Amino acid sequence: MTDRKDFLTREKFMQELWRYKKGSVTRRHFLGVTGLGLASSVLGSAVPGLRSAAYAQGSIGDRVVVASWPNYHDPANFDAFTAETGAAVDLNVFGSNEEMLAKQQAGGSGWDVFVPTNYTITTYVEQDLIEPIDLSKLPNYDAASFDARFADAGTVNGVVYAVPRNWGTTGFVVNTSMLGDLPKPSSWKEFWDMTRAEFSGRTMVHDYQLTTIGNALKYFGYSFNSIDPAELAEAEKLLLDAKPHLFAINSDYQPSMRSTDAWMSIAWTGDGIQLHRDMPEIDYVLGKEGGELWSDFFAIPKGAPHREAAYALLNYLLNPEVNAKEVAFHGYPVADARVNAILPPEMLNDPIMYPAAELLSPLEFGAAVTLTDPNRAELMARFKSA
Amino acid sequence: MQRQDLRTWLLLVPAGAWFLCMLILPLIVVFVFAFGERGAAGGYVPAFTFENFANLGARWTAFKNTLILAPLGTLACLLIAYPLAYFLALRASARWRTLLLILVIVPFWTSILIRSYAWIYLLGGQGIPSLLNALGFGNPRLINTPFAVLIGIVYGYLPLMVFPIYVALERLDKRLLEASSDLGSPPWRSFLQVTLPLSMPGVATGSMLVFILLMGEFLIPAMLGGGKVFFIGNALVDLFLQSRNWPFGAAVAVALVVVMLVTVAAYLRFTRRWAGGRDDVSLM
Numbered sequence: 001m002t003d004r005k006d007f008l009t010r011e012k013f014m015q016e017l018w019r020y021k022k023g024s025v026t027r028r029h030f031l032g033v034t035g036l037g038l039a040s041s042v043l044g045s046a047v048p049g050l051r052s053a054a055y056a057q058g059s060i061g062d063r064v065v066v067a068s069w070p071n072y073h074d075p076a077n078f079d080a081f082t083a084e085t086g087a088a089v090d091l092n093v094f095g096s097n098e099e100m101l102a103k104q105q106a107g108g109s110g111w112d113v114f115v116p117t118n119y120t121i122t123t124y125v126e127q128d129l130i131e132p133i134d135l136s137k138l139p140n141y142d143a144a145s146f147d148a149r150f151a152d153a154g155t156v157n158g159v160v161y162a163v164p165r166n167w168g169t170t171g172f173v174v175n176t177s178m179l180g181d182l183p184k185p186s187s188w189k190e191f192w193d194m195t196r197a198e199f200s201g202r203t204m205v206h207d208y209q210l211t212t213i214g215n216a217l218k219y220f221g222y223s224f225n226s227i228d229p230a231e232l233a234e235a236e237k238l239l240l241d242a243k244p245h246l247f248a249i250n251s252d253y254q255p256s257m258r259s260t261d262a263w264m265s266i267a268w269t270g271d272g273i274q275l276h277r278d279m280p281e282i283d284y285v286l287g288k289e290g291g292e293l294w295s296d297f298f299a300i301p302k303g304a305p306h307r308e309a310a311y312a313l314l315n316y317l318l319n320p321e322v323n324a325k326e327v328a329f330h331g332y333p334v335a336d337a338r339v340n341a342i343l344p345p346e347m348l349n350d351p352i353m354y355p356a357a358e359l360l361s362p363l364e365f366g367a368a369v370t371l372t373d374p375n376r377a378e379l380m381a382r383f384k385s386a
Numbered sequence: 387m388q389r390q391d392l393r394t395w396l397l398l399v400p401a402g403a404w405f406l407c408m409l410i411l412p413l414i415v416v417f418v419f420a421f422g423e424r425g426a427a428g429g430y431v432p433a434f435t436f437e438n439f440a441n442l443g444a445r446w447t448a449f450k451n452t453l454i455l456a457p458l459g460t461l462a463c464l465l466i467a468y469p470l471a472y473f474l475a476l477r478a479s480a481r482w483r484t485l486l487l488i489l490v491i492v493p494f495w496t497s498i499l500i501r502s503y504a505w506i507y508l509l510g511g512q513g514i515p516s517l518l519n520a521l522g523f524g525n526p527r528l529i530n531t532p533f534a535v536l537i538g539i540v541y542g543y544l545p546l547m548v549f550p551i552y553v554a555l556e557r558l559d560k561r562l563l564e565a566s567s568d569l570g571s572p573p574w575r576s577f578l579q580v581t582l583p584l585s586m587p588g589v590a591t592g593s594m595l596v597f598i599l600l601m602g603e604f605l606i607p608a609m610l611g612g613g614k615v616f617f618i619g620n621a622l623v624d625l626f627l628q629s630r631n632w633p634f635g636a637a638v639a640v641a642l643v644v645v646m647l648v649t650v651a652a653y654l655r656f657t658r659r660w661a662g663g664r665d666d667v668s669l670m
Binding site: 096098099101102103105106123126127201207209243246247248249250255256259260261371372374377378380381382384385386 | 512
């Protein structure tokens with residue numbers, strides 16, 4: 001028993017710091033486990049001199065509140081932004097677009113920037129929850145250099161409501177060292193069958209109706225976006241059948257994949273890149289039946305309390321140099337040709353980041369109706385509470 | 387006399403206004419919403435339908451999990467807290483007592499969120515299971531099981547049980563124990579007939595406190611249950627923050643309130659009978 005399992009030894013602290021830098025854990029997690037969160041918030045509020053004064057005259061405020069996704073931002077870039085402007089970035093991480101929408105429908109989210117996915121933007125416009133983007137405040141945004149396929153969803157009725165962040169795919173990650181004699185899965189059919197057999201207790205699915213229901217629909221070869229009650233009923237049956245075999249229902253699957261508690265999980269491109277980068281035995285697979293192709297956007301909610309800081313942050317992150325650093329960190333491709341021009345060729349040739357055309361062609365963009373369809377919403381809620 | 391009445395009423399105004407605004411009015415809103423319909427993009431649309439209540443069966447598992455794990459968690463807390471409180475109140479020396487009491491509170495200085503996060507790692511495959519494995523006890527799955535949730539509950543709620551029992555035991559008149567002993571009662575009998583009955587108010591308070599909070603718990607099952615051990619609180623969070631079905635969420639909330647009222651009323655009745663018995667004992 002010399003191997004003590006103290007929660008925070010020096011080694012553990014360094015390990016946590018390293019994981020945080022890799023982005024496999026959130027800042028909240030890191031500050032939490034190390035106790036630095038409390039320490040720094042006490043220090044930060046007690047010693048105003050610790051804040052940068054560079055933007056003191058710029059008066060964009062002292063903070064900008066961001067709602068985004070796990071493992072999606074390089075903390076170093078946020079720190080650089082804070083050093084330059086004096087506005088600290090308060091990052092809130094979400095697991096689904098539904099959760100983001102619900103927070104705003106309830107009112108008083110307090111966010112300045114949020115990162116909706118393509119299929120949600122028309123709903124935000126209809127619900128009057130999103131502000132048109134004042135492009136004059138984003139000199140770093142160059143519409144012409146963006147691939148229209150991944151940028152169009154930000155414009156509704158001719159008005160720009162959101163500017164592109166990244167695009168990517170939804171496939172699954174699998175720890176190939178746990179396969180034994182099994183062949184590497186290449187389809188959603190194998191994903192769900194293995195979950196209920198050899199990988200029982202080791203698979204994770206997102207806490208997100210779009211991808212979890214969508215990829216259950218793919219098992220039967222239906223559209224990822226189906227709202228047909230009969231097809232949804234089949235998907236529900238599969239999900240309920242698989243539930244006892246799941247390790248967890250959680251959109252933040254990197255920690256469990258890294259600790260090898262989980263061996264397989266529905267996953268997004270960048271998490272596939274980050275996991276594969278650190279643990280080459282973890283591979284990212286696009287189901288050959290198809291699945292999701294998506295693009296994320298930066299948007300500003302109605303009544304954002306720090307609007308100027310929001311524009312400053314967006315403009316900062318749209319700078320191709322900064323954006324390239326973001327990509328190098330999180331591994332999600334961008335639609336901005338200016339960024340691709342300065343990315344290292346090995347990233348542009350990475351098969352996870354830029355899958356082969358025949359794998360991309362069966363993928364579907366999420367459809368707006370899936371966000372509001374009551375049956376999909378209730379199916380997911382029933383699956384979770386089953 | 388009249389002035390005193392007025393003063394009493396004035397003093398009650400803050401609490402009354404608080405209960406009105408923070409409890410009665412929201413409850414009315416929840417009750418009204420429960421008969422409404424979900425809006426096209428989620429939220430609430432006024433209507434009058436019983437459909438939400440008819441659908442309650444779809445959350446039966448969540449109710450069942452809560453109604454099993456909340457009493458079980460309360461009982462586990464009680465069984466662990468009682469000896470601890472007994473030791474603190476009757477056995478520990480005055481010098482140690484303060485220090486030990488502080489140690490019981492210390493965990494509250496850190497957010498339960500962070501402490502639950504710690505448990506994710508302790509109960510995860512690289513934590514306690516790997517230790518057990520090294521010691522030859524197999525490699526049990528702990529995280530994302532009802533057992534993990536129970537551990538989290540006991541860990542999180544123990545102090546809430548310790549303190550009411552401690553206070554009850556600490557106020558215990560030690561002369562009663564001497565008297566019991568002088569009359570020939572062995573220690574175990576003194577405990578059963580004097581100490582235990584006199585500490586029942588503390589036990590009742592602690593159990594009530596823990597049980598009521600557990601019925602609404604959602605954080606611990608969400609973090610240590612991996613979305614697989616679902617409490618009714620999780621179902622509520624889901625209905626309001628994911629599927630945005632406020633009317634159904636309101637109906638589930640109303641059902642929860644009703645279940646709580648029934649259980650708490652039954653519990654009060656039960657403990658009052660206990661208290662009645664105790665009064666007789668102390669009169670002797």
